[in-house]
Amino acid sequence: MQEMTSLTEQYLQILQKINKRINRKEFCNLHQISESKLSRILSGKIQPDFELLDYMSISCGMKIVLSIN
Numbered sequence: 001m002q003e004m005t006s007l008t009e010q011y012l013q014i015l016q017k018i019n020k021r022i023n024r025k026e027f028c029n030l031h032q033i034s035e036s037k038l039s040r041i042l043s044g045k046i047q048p049d050f051e052l053l054d055y056m057s058i059s060c061g062m063k064i065v066l067s068i069n
Contacts, residue, residue: 014057014064015042021060031055 005013019042028035031052040046041056048056057064 012044014053014062015044017062018042018056018060021062022056023059027056027059030059 022038022042024035024038028038033052037046041048041052054064
């Protein structure tokens, strides 16, 4: 049986994966945010809206799927 992981923990794991793969300079230019703001988001200090989180994952070739069981 698969163990459930809290949404907060999953969120931090997603940010860690994005942090390793994202091209910061290109992403910041495209979405008009500063690199310091992106760093704060990726470190978990501030939370992005779902749209920005989705854009970050797409730019890394990832897809985030939320589900309720």
